[in-house]
Amino acid sequence: PYDTAFEHPSFQTWTRYTNAKAMMSQAGQGGAIYPDFKPFSMHEIRQHLGLYILNGLNPSPGVELKFRSSAQDELHGSDFVHSSFAPRAERRHRMFKAFFAVQNPMIEPPPRKKKPNWKINPLIKWLNYIMPLAWILGRVFSVDEQTIGFQGNHADKKRITYKAEGDGFQNDALCQDGWTHQVHFRNEPAPVKYIWAGLSPLHSRVVWLFDCVKDKWHAFGLDNLYNSDKFCCFAYMENKVLINGVTQTGMRGLPQHTIQVGQTTRKAAMAVWGTVKAAVLVGDPDWPALLATSVYYTKPVHRFLGTVCEKVKWMVKERQVFNVDTRRLETMWFLR
Secondary structure (H helix, E strand, O other), X not given: OOOHHHOOHHHHHHHHHHHHHHHHOOEOOOOOEOOXXXXXXXXXXXXXXXXXXXXXXXOOOOHHHHHOOOOOOOOOOOHHHHHHOOOOHHHHHHHXXXXXXXXXXXXXXXXXXXXXXXXXXXXXXXXXXXXXXXXXXXXXXXXXXXXXXXXXXXXOOEOOOOOOOOOEEEEEEEEEOOEEEEEEEOOOOOOHHHHHOOOOHHHHHHHHHHOOOOOOOEEEEEOOOOOOXXXXXXXXXXXOEEEEEEOOOOOOOOOHHHOOOOOOOHHHHHHHOOOEEEEEEOOOOOOOOEEEEEEOOOOOOEEEEEOOOOOOXXXXXXXXXXXXXXXXXXXXXXXX
């Protein structure tokens, strides 16, 4: 038998809110919609949420396909789900999608500009609270955007034109080894504390993500969208987080003599191929040793900016390379 003694208090709250929303929508016998509706139990709420987790691990075109047995649908059916849910599970799941609530439906929502994620805000807060407790963050982590894709229409749907990921909700996420440690949705206002400190909304959100980091001297990797000299300094001063990553050229704090211009002809590109330039900022008591480097490898030039590097020196490396003339592997030495 199912024991409800081990239910988390959140399931009790969500069950109460879901049934209240159904009542306010006039569901049930003699009501306006779903005349066969009966109040959800905590066990049912947990089942239907678990169904979405299962569908995330093993996606189907429609989550309702999981209710079929493997004999009915060999590809998407699930005998476990089919035997776990009561009869007419698909209709019950439609009721769940219509009425499920993690926010009190009897509270008047605040203005959309202040709280755009009001309906799911308790779930986001709970995830940001529990995720750092469930994972011991290692020394090296990264921050990048995550997109929750969907095909419907929404005011906060982000149009993704720079890669084939599809449109959807977008957030900045602090992650490590596939684990999402903390999130900040982009449709939420940026933290005012860091906006007043002079940071851009993007950097303000990222520094807010750093606030969940308990230890010092983490190494943080990022792409060119996020990096700049000002951001490197602020992350070091505020959270003692060391940064390493590529960066763009304009308005990012790269020293002028490290910037290499992309060549337009093959002959000119081969003449500068492999050119490395580096500069280190030293002598400023408020800054760590900020390193800027550029490597002409392929177009465009790869530019790096960060505070994680401890020393800069040339190293001789070797690699086994197949020689087409001698028809055998030979040792090749090269610099790094």
